[in-house]
Amino acid sequence: MSQCIFCRLEKTEILLENELSKAFFDRYPVNVGHVLVIPKRHLTNLFEASLEEMISLWKLCEEVKEELNKRFQPDGFNLGMNIGAAAGQTIFHAHVHIIPRYQGDVKDPRGGIRKIKQSHVPYPGEGEGPT
Structure with a gap:
């Protein structure tokens, strides 16, 4: 998919990769x-991934976690992951979000992803992020 921004990443943008x-x-x-982990093959969502791709994604998620621990000590x-427009997916290339969390980054973190956290960097067209 030549129009997919994830399929056109520059080599210099890649943090880690595997096969x-x-x-x-x-x-x-x-x-x-905040890191995204994607299959190299263009898939709209992770339900389309093969077992080998899912294993590859999970192994890379573990490597990313270790790298983030070294760099940022979260x-x-x-x-x-957001699958489908109704779930908030805006880039239709399957991807897993790995979001480091820090003590005190929100007043009460209970509920985790059930609560929307103010964005660190505003998403285009969204002003200052979710409210």
Whole structure:
């Protein structure tokens, strides 16, 4: 898919990769160190991935976690994915969000991803992020 921005990533943007997957920092991070992990093959969503691709993605997620621990020393992580426009997917190339979390980055983190965190960097067209 030549029009897919994830399929056209520059080599310099890649944080880590393996045979079937690659990881890179989100251009509009929710928090410091926010990384996306994607299959190299263009898939609209992760339900289309083969078992080998899923294993590859998960192994790379583990490597990303270790890299983020070294660089940023987060206190926790949120992992998530948006599948379909109704779920908030805006880039239709399957991807997993790895979002480092830090003690005190929100007043009350209970509920994790059930609560919307103010974006670290505003998403285009969204002003200052979710409210």
